[in-house]
Amino acid sequence: MPSIRVKNLKKYFGKVKAVDGINFEAEDGEFIALLGPSGCGKTTTLLMLAGIYKPTDGEIFFDDKLVNNVPPKYRKIGMVFQNYALYPHMNVFENIAFPLKTLKLSREKIREKVLEIANRMFISEILERKPTQISGGQQQRVALARALVKEPEILLFDEPLSNLDANLRMLMRAEIKRLQSELGITSVYVTHDQAEAMTMASRIAVFNFGKIVQYGTPDEIYDKPSNMFVASFIGNPPMNFLKGFSVKSVNSELHIFRDDVELILPLKMKKGIFESGVEKFILGFRPEDCEIEFESSSNSIPGTVYVLEPLGRDIIINVKIESTGEMVKVFADKSKIPERDQTIHLVPKIEKIHLFDPESELTII
Amino acid sequence: MKKNNGELGFFKRNSEKIMTITIILILILITLPIIIGYFWLIIRSFSEDMVRGFVPTKLTLKNWRFLWSEMKGYPNIWVTTFNTSIVALGVMAIEVLITSLGGYALSRYDFPGRSSIMKLILALHAFPAISLMVAVFYLLKVLNLLDSLFGIILLKASLEIPWGTWIMKGFYDGVPWELEMAGLIDGYSRFETWIKIVLPLVKPGIAVTAVFAFLSGWSEFVFINTFIFSQKFWTLSKYVKGIIGDFRFADYGLVTAVGLFYMLPTIIFFFFVSKHMIKLTIGGVKG
Amino acid sequence: MGFRKNFKPFLFLSPMIIVVFLFFIIPVVLTIVLAFTNMDYSFKWNFVGLQNFKDIPSDFIIPRVVSNTFIYTFLTLGFFNVGMALVISLLTTSLSDKIGSFFRTLWMLPRLTPSVVYGLLWLWIFDPTEYGLMNYLRSLVSLQPQDWLYSSPMLIIILANGFIGASMGMLVFTAAIKAIPEDYFRAAKIDGASWFMIVRKITLPLIKWHILFVTAYQTLSLLASFEYILIITDGGPVYRTEVWALYTYHNAFANFRFGYGAALSVILVVIGVVAALVYMKFFGFETLMAKPRIEVD
Ligand SMILES: Nc1ncnc2c1ncn2[C@@H]1O[C@H](COP(=O)(O)OP(=O)(O)OP(=O)(O)O)[C@@H](O)[C@H]1O
Numbered sequence: 001m002p003s004i005r006v007k008n009l010k011k012y013f014g015k016v017k018a019v020d021g022i023n024f025e026a027e028d029g030e031f032i033a034l035l036g037p038s039g040c041g042k043t044t045t046l047l048m049l050a051g052i053y054k055p056t057d058g059e060i061f062f063d064d065k066l067v068n069n070v071p072p073k074y075r076k077i078g079m080v081f082q083n084y085a086l087y088p089h090m091n092v093f094e095n096i097a098f099p100l101k102t103l104k105l106s107r108e109k110i111r112e113k114v115l116e117i118a119n120r121m122f123i124s125e126i127l128e129r130k131p132t133q134i135s136g137g138q139q140q141r142v143a144l145a146r147a148l149v150k151e152p153e154i155l156l157f158d159e160p161l162s163n164l165d166a167n168l169r170m171l172m173r174a175e176i177k178r179l180q181s182e183l184g185i186t187s188v189y190v191t192h193d194q195a196e197a198m199t200m201a202s203r204i205a206v207f208n209f210g211k212i213v214q215y216g217t218p219d220e221i222y223d224k225p226s227n228m229f230v231a232s233f234i235g236n237p238p239m240n241f242l243k244g245f246s247v248k249s250v251n252s253e254l255h256i257f258r259d260d261v262e263l264i265l266p267l268k269m270k271k272g273i274f275e276s277g278v279e280k281f282i283l284g285f286r287p288e289d290c291e292i293e294f295e296s297s298s299n300s301i302p303g304t305v306y307v308l309e310p311l312g313r314d315i316i317i318n319v320k321i322e323s324t325g326e327m328v329k330v331f332a333d334k335s336k337i338p339e340r341d342q343t344i345h346l347v348p349k350i351e352k353i354h355l356f357d358p359e360s361e362l363t364i365i
Numbered sequence: 366m367k368k369n370n371g372e373l374g375f376f377k378r379n380s381e382k383i384m385t386i387t388i389i390l391i392l393i394l395i396t397l398p399i400i401i402g403y404f405w406l407i408i409r410s411f412s413e414d415m416v417r418g419f420v421p422t423k424l425t426l427k428n429w430r431f432l433w434s435e436m437k438g439y440p441n442i443w444v445t446t447f448n449t450s451i452v453a454l455g456v457m458a459i460e461v462l463i464t465s466l467g468g469y470a471l472s473r474y475d476f477p478g479r480s481s482i483m484k485l486i487l488a489l490h491a492f493p494a495i496s497l498m499v500a501v502f503y504l505l506k507v508l509n510l511l512d513s514l515f516g517i518i519l520l521k522a523s524l525e526i527p528w529g530t531w532i533m534k535g536f537y538d539g540v541p542w543e544l545e546m547a548g549l550i551d552g553y554s555r556f557e558t559w560i561k562i563v564l565p566l567v568k569p570g571i572a573v574t575a576v577f578a579f580l581s582g583w584s585e586f587v588f589i590n591t592f593i594f595s596q597k598f599w600t601l602s603k604y605v606k607g608i609i610g611d612f613r614f615a616d617y618g619l620v621t622a623v624g625l626f627y628m629l630p631t632i633i634f635f636f637f638v639s640k641h642m643i644k645l646t647i648g649g650v651k652g
Numbered sequence: 653m654g655f656r657k658n659f660k661p662f663l664f665l666s667p668m669i670i671v672v673f674l675f676f677i678i679p680v681v682l683t684i685v686l687a688f689t690n691m692d693y694s695f696k697w698n699f700v701g702l703q704n705f706k707d708i709p710s711d712f713i714i715p716r717v718v719s720n721t722f723i724y725t726f727l728t729l730g731f732f733n734v735g736m737a738l739v740i741s742l743l744t745t746s747l748s749d750k751i752g753s754f755f756r757t758l759w760m761l762p763r764l765t766p767s768v769v770y771g772l773l774w775l776w777i778f779d780p781t782e783y784g785l786m787n788y789l790r791s792l793v794s795l796q797p798q799d800w801l802y803s804s805p806m807l808i809i810i811l812a813n814g815f816i817g818a819s820m821g822m823l824v825f826t827a828a829i830k831a832i833p834e835d836y837f838r839a840a841k842i843d844g845a846s847w848f849m850i851v852r853k854i855t856l857p858l859i860k861w862h863i864l865f866v867t868a869y870q871t872l873s874l875l876a877s878f879e880y881i882l883i884i885t886d887g888g889p890v891y892r893t894e895v896w897a898l899y900t901y902h903n904a905f906a907n908f909r910f911g912y913g914a915a916l917s918v919i920l921v922v923i924g925v926v927a928a929l930v931y932m933k934f935f936g937f938e939t940l941m942a943k944p945r946i947e948v949d
């Protein structure tokens with residue numbers, strides 16, 4: 001299977017810069033995700049990989065071959081669309097057989113291949129039906145079967161699960177992941193659902209406004225977001241931000257503070273902070289990286305419980321920081337549930353906090 | 366309270382009914398010439414005579430004698446009908462072919478001049494082509510297409526092609542892009558994808574174009590009257606016009622039978638698709 | 653860029669472009685050129701300069717033709733192509749969809765009927781003997797039959813054209829009325845507005861652009877149309893229904909004065925071209941011109 005390499009890829013539609021100079025690569029057999037909010041250029045990127053759109057600028061390589069001007073039919077790709085794009089005038093069998101008809105295969109051979117993939121996708125029973133006569137989940141499987149039947153070297157997915165209900169989505173997520181790793185087909189998976197990207201892909205490219213803001217493994221992206229956009233886009237609930245912090249050295253300790261709180265930072269952060277030359281900071285911490293105390297302490301932030309959101313296994317506590325009105329979400333132990341309007345004290349895990357530059361929104365620590 | 370409400374509802378219901386009935390009556394009244402006209406056409410063609418031209422006396426097939434016996438001074442009805450079908454089918458074939466090609470390009474390709482061509486089409490739609498007849502006569506003469514059914518077919522189809530192309534473009538616009546993209550990714554060229562995926566999906570558009578092209582070719586009168594000279598190339602419009610002129614005062618039975626015969630495709634179309642008719646005709650009507 | 657890249661779309665478009673060129677562009681130019689000749693059935697190119705145009709004002713039939721054209725165009729337009737069309741669409745949209753579309757379908761019938769057969773219906777309705785519908789009605793009240801085609805030919809051609817012409821406006825207006833959000837009407841009904849009030853205050857203002865469009869569009873097609881007049885009265889009796897387009901036709905194809913006929917059509921052609929250009933300026937194009945989304949040749 002080929003690797004994919006994208007260099008400084010651009011696509012402009014008139015004045016709209018849909019994709020604006022992106023770089024990424026996927027190894028042979030790797031499963032990568034393109035993640036980002038609506039309209040950030042994911043589909044456009046995918047369609048350039050497919051050869052439907054011609055890049056305004058930049059290069060796409062499959063292995064070492066420049067494919068910019070290779071028509072789709074020679075790219076050995078399979079693609080699954082968000083709305084499945086099943087041909088409505090053909091039944092399921094014909095839909096799956098359609099890509100095979102371009103190869104010079106005998107009828108028996110085609111039949112054999114269709115039945116094999118149909119079996120694997122559990123759709124053998126519905127081969128005679130038209131796409132309108134089967135359920136959304138089945139349409140999804142047919143689309144997958146059609147993409148796979150020609151044994152493509154690259155698979156492209158454009159939000160393939162977003163039209164399914166939550167349960168089915170979880171199921172298909174696992175199935176697609178399993179299928180991909182069995183077949184070892186290099187895959188690019190577009191989604192705006194971070195859970196899908198995190199669970200399925202070995203690397204994630206986070207998009208915003210036509211640019212890739214971070215490309216890395218799910219762990220890297222979660223633990224070391226490169227800026228506030230990534231930090232807030234990844235994680236559910238997203239990272240909490242508190243504004244207006246300054247840093248000072250006190251007795252060879254590093255303090256970060258604002259009116260209502262003063263925290264002691266690990267000394268190893270010192271270099272980064274001073275090298276950045278930034279004076280005001282935004283402090284960020286994830287909802288799970290914070291303890292709740294009922295007593296005030298030197299490094300706690302006071303707030304009142306605004307509302308409780310039980311999730312079954314966990315409970316999310318919404319806390320309103322009284323002095324600034326900022327809202328913070330934290331996960332709480334079931335043994336330690338406060339009441340509404342109760343005053344509590346938040347203690348962020350100091351090792352896990354992030355600092356951002358409020359101007360550039362880039363990560364400092 | 367309750368009783369009051371009931372009475373109010375009753376009054377309201379009634380007043381709405383009265384309104385509806387009034388509207389229907391007005392509509393019947395203004396539509397009356399159409400209703401009576403076509404009613405008469407059908408009844409008269411099957412009846413011996415009519416009392417005061419209105420009430421049928423006795424049923425007969427005598428009026429339809431033109432179908433099996435030659436009318437003096439007129440070409441054979443079946444030859445004429447054949448010619449009419451040739452024109453209708455010819456116009457239909459050319460129009461369907463050219464508009465399905467052109468509509469696809471306008472809907473699906475980007476190229477310099479695309480929007481100019483679309484504007485030109487809309488302008489041509491508003492332009493009264495009939496005012497060009499003098500020049501067209503000369504043109505057909507130069508092309509050696511006077512007194513030729515092919516000339517009529519080509520002319521008639523051509524005049525309808527710009528608007529037909531626009532209608533077909535509309536149908537192509539309705540085909541989801543993803544289906545065409547899928548076809549390309551599944552290993553086909555643009556042309557193959559058009560044939561195998563896009564065309565089958567615009568069948569309704571092709572049907573609309575075909576039906577209206579057929580009917581317009583079938584009904585054509587002015588061009589036949591002007592550009593055809595030999596009786597052997599007559600179509601039914603010329604035949605029926607002649608019969609009306611010669612027999613109007615002598616034999617309404619014959620005249621209506623010939624007229625009804627000529628109208629058959631319209632009637633068939635009407636009964637088969639009258640349900641979808643309004644939807645279809647929005648595309649097909651040229652003012 | 654260049655020709656190679658755009659080869660495919662033009663391949664698809666070329667048949668259309670060829671026929672447009674052949675039967676629209678060339679004839680427009682040809683009409684103008686012919687107007688400066690006195691070509692007759694010998695088909696000799698004999699340029700006579702502005703002679704034809706000088707002849708038009710001194711043609712003693714022209715005043716008659718001009719006034720006929722105005723009467724015919726504006727009465728048909730006002731009473732039928734716009735007026736009747738409005739009445740039908742307003743009335744039918746107030747009924748249930750089933751009944752409403754039944755009436756609209758009936759009104760489509762004349763347009764789809766071959767013109768000679770449709771003409772026959774009017775010839776019968778206004779037949780000069782007691783076999784015709786109108787004279788039969790007269791006989792019911794013991795009146796003598798009347799020769800309608802002689803006494804009121806203009807009325808007949810207006811009616812005949814009007815019953816066909818109403819359908820285009822009817823379709824446009826109906827579609828426009830149906831596109832008005834139901835809430836507008838509901839709110840007005842709750843406020844107790846009558847049917848006429850609703851029509852006047854809500855429906856008509858909301859479809860005024862459609863009315864303008866149909867008016868402009870149909871003026872042009874009525875000005876150039878002559879088919880039903882040719883079939884029913886052939887311009888008679890004695891030029892009483894001869895309109896401009898028909899006079900052009902008669903000059904060219906009854907008297908074989910192609911040069912003069914072309915000069916007469918030039919006026920219609922020019923009006924047509926100008927009007928078409930004006931429409932193009934005013935129609936909202938941006939939405940129609942969305943860019944294609946596949947860039948494969
Ligand atoms: N064919 C086109 N013509 C003009 N603009 C386009 C075209 N396709 C996409 N765009 C624009 O480019 C931007 C990126 O679109 P794209 O479809 O790639 O977004 P996306 O990330 O897939 O979003 P979504 O999650 O909503 O599918 C959008 O602003 C869109 O409006």
Ligand SMILES: [Mg+2]
Binds near residue numbers: 042043044
């Ligand atoms: Mg998308």
